[in-house]
Every structure is written in structure tokens, then in C-alpha cells.
Amino acid sequence: MKMPETAMVLAAGLGKRMRPITETMPKPLVNVAGKPLIDWCLDAVERAGVARAIVNVHYLADQLEHHLATRNRPQIIISDERGLLLDSAGGIVKVLPDLAGEPFFILNADTFWVGDEAEPNLVRLAETWDDARMDILLMTARLDQETGYEGKGDFVADAEGRLRRARDVPGEPVIYAGAGIIHPRIFADATPGIASLNRHFDQAIAAGRLYGMPMTGHWLTVGTPEAIGKAEAVLSAFA
Numbered sequence: 245m246k247m248p249e250t251a252m253v254l255a256a257g258l259g260k261r262m263r264p265i266t267e268t269m270p271k272p273l274v275n276v277a278g279k280p281l282i283d284w285c286l287d288a289v290e291r292a293g294v295a296r297a298i299v300n301v302h303y304l305a306d307q308l309e310h311h312l313a314t315r316n317r318p319q320i321i322i323s324d325e326r327g328l329l330l331d332s333a334g335g336i337v338k339v340l341p342d343l344a345g346e347p348f349f350i351l352n353a354d355t356f357w358v359g360d361e362a363e364p365n366l367v368r369l370a371e372t373w374d375d376a377r378m379d380i381l382l383m384t385a386r387l388d389q390e391t392g393y394e395g396k397g398d399f400v401a402d403a404e405g406r407l408r409r410a411r412d413v414p415g416e417p418v419i420y421a422g423a424g425i426i427h428p429r430i431f432a433d434a435t436p437g438i439a440s441l442n443r444h445f446d447q448a449i450a451a452g453r454l455y456g457m458p459m460t461g462h463w464l465t466v467g468t469p470e471a472i473g474k475a476e477a478v479l480s481a482f483a
Contacts, residue, residue, distance in 0.1 A: 337436055
């Protein structure tokens with residue numbers, strides 16, 4: 245497929261696990277190796293040639309908006325959730341008119357990856373997307389390919405890359421690595437308001453239309469103050 249023109253960056257969370265740092269700044273602005281978390285994310289968007297990013301904001305939104313105004317690329321569009329935090333799917337439903345019915349990237353503002361310079365993972369996602377088979381394509385990481393993750397894996401992939409919940413089927417678990425491509429049709433029956441993407445993941449699983457693409461490189465999730473040092477140690481090894 246052609247490269248999606250838009251990335252939806254989920255940046256509106258409260259960052260409670262990152263306290264006390266997030267008592268005075270939103271989590272996407274927490275620095276890791278001298279760079280705010282959201283810039284690790286947006287740099288990947290820019291590197292893939294994606295034209296624009298819709299960023300939802302809620303907690304300490306003025307700080308985040310001020311920072312985002314300093315970027316030249318990608319073009320930043322703010323989705324203002326100051327009045328009500330809508331969660332992951334609710335934030336997407338709010339901006340559906342801006343997506344023009346076309347597949348778009350979804351990224352978490354507090355996770356990122358390194359080591360994919362030869363072929364960026366977002367480019368590979370676009371190349372892997374098959375509109376006839378997929379409603380959602382998630383980037384996945386192995387359990388030996390991450391830093392900062394505290395779970396046991398989210399999904400299991402079959403031979404064709406189709407995903408099921410790890411709790412429901414046997415097999416080698418993989419992690420949802422905070423990036424993917426979604427077609428807006430998965431939200432056809434969604435109503436505005438607070439909603440999680442997990443419902444739509446399960447909807448796609450039931451239809452056999454949730455797929456995974458194994459990432460290259462190393463995935464980092466930075467959820468607590470203690471995780472910052474661990475992430476910076478990994479980044480030093482990749483430098």
C-alpha cells in the first residue's frame with residue numbers, strides 16, 4: 245500500500261506511574277537520553293515520510309502544545325481532550341473526520357524503538373498492510389526484544405501472522421509494540437465518548453482481521469522513573 249498520510253499519536257494519558265516527574269510535566273515530555281519521549285515517536289514518523297501527526301492532549305496540555313509547536317515535521321494537528329480524557333479508541337473516534345476513511349498509523353507517545361535504520365518499521369508496516377485481509381496490523385516484539393515491559397506477552401501469531409490473545413491460545417507470545425496501522429472501518433459502529441482500543445482488537449480478532457508484523461531492532465517502553473535509566477543504557481549500546 246502507499247504510505248499512510250496520517251499518524252495518530254496517543255499522548256493524552258495522565259502518566260500516574262511516572263510520578264513524581266509527571267506532577268509538573270506531561271509524560272510525553274519526559275526526557276530519555278536528552279530527548280522527550282514524544283520526539284522519539286515523532287522522529288520515527290518523520291523518518292518514514294508520514295506527512296502529518298494528530299496528537300491528542302489532555303494532562304498539562306499547554307506544555308505539550310508549546311513543545312510540539314517547535315517541530316517542523318511532521319505537520320502537527322492537536323486533538324484537544326482537555327475537557328474529557330477519551331482513552332485510546334475514544335481519541336481516535338473524535339478525529340475520524342480528519343482521517344478521510346483511509347488507513348492510518350497509530351502510535352503510543354511513551355514507547356519507541358531503535359535499530360531499524362536499514363528499513364524503518366513504519367515503512368515495513370505500510371508494505372505489509374493488506375486491505376483485503378486486515379482491519380488492524382500491529383507491530384509486535386518478542387519478549388527478548390524489549391526493555392521496560394512487565395507483562396508476559398499480549399498475542400500469539402499463527403503462520404500467516406494473524407493474532408489471537410495470548411491468554412486464549414497456546415504458542416510463543418509477542419508484545420504489542422505500541423505502533424500499527426488501523427483502517428477507520430473498524431470504528432463504523434463506535435459512538436463518541438470514552439472507549440479503549442482493546443474492544444476493537446477483539447472485534448478484529450473475531451473477524452480474523454487482526455494481524456501482526458514482527459519489528460526489527462529493540463523496543464522500549466518507559467513507564468516509571470526507574471525505567472528511564474534502563475532505557476538509556478540500551479540506547480548507549482545502540483549508539
